[in-house]
Amino acid sequence: MNCREVDEFGAAFAAGALDERQRRGALAHLATCRQPHPDARMAPALATVLASSLEPVTPPPALRQRLMETIEARPQEHAAQPRRSVRDAVAPLSPDMSPRPFLGWLPQSLARGLAVGGVTAALALAVVGGSLYAQLRDRDDALRALATTIAAGDAALRVSGEAGSGYLVDRQGTGATLILADVKALPADRLYELWLIPEQGAPTAVGTFTPSDDEITVVPVEDDLDGYSGFAMTVEAERVDAPTTDPVLVAPLEG
Amino acid sequence: MPQPTQTDDAVLAVQIAAGDREALGELYDRYVSVALATALRVVSDRQLAEDIVHDAFVAAWQKIGRYDPARGALRAWLLTIVRNRAIDRVRSSRPSMDIDAADALALLTSGPNPTWDAAVERLSARELRAAVDSLPPEQRTAVELAFFGGHTYREIADMTGVPRGTANGRLRLALAKLRNLLSVGDAAPLTEGGSGPGIASSEVAHGLDR
Numbered sequence: 001m002n003c004r005e006v007d008e009f010g011a012a013f014a015a016g017a018l019d020e021r022q023r024r025g026a027l028a029h030l031a032t033c034r035q036p037h038p039d040a041r042m043a044p045a046l047a048t049v050l051a052s053s054l055e056p057v058t059p060p061p062a063l064r065q066r067l068m069e070t071i072e073a074r075p076q077e078h079a080a081q082p083r084r085s086v087r088d089a090v091a092p093l094s095p096d097m098s099p100r101p102f103l104g105w106l107p108q109s110l111a112r113g114l115a116v117g118g119v120t121a122a123l124a125l126a127v128v129g130g131s132l133y134a135q136l137r138d139r140d141d142a143l144r145a146l147a148t149t150i151a152a153g154d155a156a157l158r159v160s161g162e163a164g165s166g167y168l169v170d171r172q173g174t175g176a177t178l179i180l181a182d183v184k185a186l187p188a189d190r191l192y193e194l195w196l197i198p199e200q201g202a203p204t205a206v207g208t209f210t211p212s213d214d215e216i217t218v219v220p221v222e223d224d225l226d227g228y229s230g231f232a233m234t235v236e237a238e239r240v241d242a243p244t245t246d247p248v249l250v251a252p253l254e255g
Numbered sequence: 256m257p258q259p260t261q262t263d264d265a266v267l268a269v270q271i272a273a274g275d276r277e278a279l280g281e282l283y284d285r286y287v288s289v290a291l292a293t294a295l296r297v298v299s300d301r302q303l304a305e306d307i308v309h310d311a312f313v314a315a316w317q318k319i320g321r322y323d324p325a326r327g328a329l330r331a332w333l334l335t336i337v338r339n340r341a342i343d344r345v346r347s348s349r350p351s352m353d354i355d356a357a358d359a360l361a362l363l364t365s366g367p368n369p370t371w372d373a374a375v376e377r378l379s380a381r382e383l384r385a386a387v388d389s390l391p392p393e394q395r396t397a398v399e400l401a402f403f404g405g406h407t408y409r410e411i412a413d414m415t416g417v418p419r420g421t422a423n424g425r426l427r428l429a430l431a432k433l434r435n436l437l438s439v440g441d442a443a444p445l446t447e448g449g450s451g452p453g454i455a456s457s458e459v460a461h462g463l464d465r
Contacts, residue, residue: 008423009408009423010427010430011423011426011427011429011430011431012401012407012408012423012426012427014426014430015397015398015401015402015426015429015430016338016342016401016402016405017397017400017401017402017406017407017408017411017422017423017426018407018408019407019409038434039427039430042371042430042434043335044328044331044332044335045328045331045371045375046371046402046430046433047331047334047335047338047402048328048330048331048334048371048375049371049374049375049383049386049387049433049437050387050398050399050402050403051289051290051292051293051334051337051338052289052375052380052383053380053383053384053386053387054289054292054293054296054380054384055292055380055384056288056289056291056292056380057288057291057292057295057304058288058291059287059288059291059305059308060305063287063305063308063309064280064283064284064287066309067279067280067283067309067312067313068276068279068280070309070313071276071279071312071313071316072276074313074316074317075317076272076274076316076317076319076320077317077318077319077320077321078272078319078320
């Protein structure tokens, strides 16, 4: 489907009135399109409204007991998956190894720093995760999202640089989220641009943002991390197709 | 008694993801009656509806790692899982949806919808029912055949004897009216005699007459 078709059939999509082929076509479009498509994107809310409009039905007490007995024996999906450690992720960039091709784009000093630093992220991740979990009720949605992803076992890679530091959360095939603390402010005519760097070839632009006064900044990354060797952030005057400045934040990828 | 908020649900999601079974029990307590009503409306069989609800909560337990609070409310994800499973059971003649994929993708298209989410949190089931009931009959029928019946707009067109474009148009109009109504509700005063903010049925009807 294209934008016009998704708008034309957005309400049918939201109400669950498309056949499987059309539904998948709409989903494929919506997963990558940045247009609002308000009807289609209302699907979960419509489900809630319609379901909540029904007269509630009281379940038998035995149903809850049955559920609790069932989950006692059912492992959670994410708990059964091996966690990709941050140490594994940065291992290819140990000082004994040659810089990866994407590092050629980076300043040598930054590349060396990247290779040596940040390998304690696994430990830091555990500390941050615990801290977040204990303070959930006092934090904002961004921190809850981070805690959720960490608790769910998604890989979280430490990113750092002169612009700030934080984590790049790999949503395992459903995109990624960049979560930064205390991002360095920029002049009004500048923005941060995010890049994914492949083993070979030019970096791919995957989003922009302008820093706010918030302590925590959460930015969706517009592509999956799979197949890329590195992540970087530059300062640009506008969204560009190729970086025009040196990175102010970097992280290696691939485990 | 105040309804759970999305913030409460987000905390609950973290606890469930951390393997807290009591948190899943709390999620069950919050939404089982709505989930069971949804399943029962679709399948019209009490025992089957209970099985579907049970399976949906088990799925939520197992797949909570896929849930992303940034994409929408936990309740919407759960109720979509219930609805998908129920439709899958009654529409056996239709090519089955991939339930695993449907669970994972249930919120892929969505970001939080502050207007609707706030309305659902604020309004009672009676008020929401009044909103849906206030839709013109042909629009309400189209929405219910789709959501609770699992019918495509093409099937709805055949069933109601109208062109496909008309069936699709009725769904669009219904959604637009519900959106308008719930947006109207944002600014509505306290319901007379109610225990909290909300919109009265008369206001619901008034909003839909526009």
